Amino acid sequence: MxxxxxxxxxxxxxxxxxxxxxxxxxxxxxxxxxxxxxxxHPGAVGIIPITADGKLIVVEQYRKALNRSIVEIPAGKIEPGEDLTVCALRELEEETGYGTQNLTYLQEVVTSPGFCDEVVHIFVARDIFKLDNPAALDDDEFVEMSAITLEEAQNLMAQGAICDAKTIIAVMWLYNQQRK
CATH class of the missing domain: 2.40.50 (OB fold (Dihydrolipoamide Acetyltransferase, E2P))
Structure with missing residues (x-):
């Protein structure tokens, strides 16, 4: 090499x-x-959930490392031996209350290769539907979910509320999809 x-x-x-x-x-x-x-780091998944009307489902949560709340796509850590698709469906359900049978692997993102081996696997969830009885969040997890337009996402990026790599990638991907 x-x-x-x-x-x-x-x-x-x-x-x-x-x-x-x-x-x-x-x-x-x-x-x-x-x-x-x-x-x-064991790795993580991030999900780009798209509603029928083209909105992006995001969650806002406090990130202690930043000492503030930020807006992100749903995401979570891969458990030992867990299949990536199973993890993505689990995190989508826990953080948003949505499910899907239309989950597509998009790409992997290496978050900070200068000092960390974390890889985030990005999925796109289409044809999402609200679950009647979704799995609960982790005990130490507090999030607020919302559906936002591409314009709202771009404004949140400009304001610094969306600032993490996986969510910026999601917004850029959505922008490219809507331009087609």
Whole structure:
């Protein structure tokens, strides 16, 4: 691999409920050594739920790392051994109360490759329908769902309320779809 850094030692630093942190000692392409601080993440899914009238379903939630609420597409962590489609359907149901039988894999997004191995798998959910008895949110999860137009999404981006990569990708994807 071009510019490959070979790991010669790994020092675990922290192991939490969602992430693990480690420091790797690597050999650089020129033979020198360097340290790399790495966050290990199990991966996640993000869902772009589109209503029959072309609106985007989003959730607003507080993000402690940012110390503020932001508007995002529904998303969540992949459980160990969980199929990506099963995870996407579960997160769509838990966060929005919607279901679908029309779920399409769009792409993967690497969120912060300079220090984190997290990959978010993006799905598009069409023909969504409200579920009578949806699964509950996680105990530590509080969200407010809404359906927004593309114009509203673009305004939220301009205001900084939509600022995460997966949701910006969703808005850009929706924009491109509506231009066709």
């Amino acid at each position: 071009k510019f490959e850094e070979k790991t010669i030692a790994t020092e675990p630093i922290f192991s939490g409920r969602v992430i693990q942190v480690q420091v790797d000692t690597v050999t650089l392409p020129d033979g020198e050594q360097a340290k790399r601080e790495i966050v290990k």
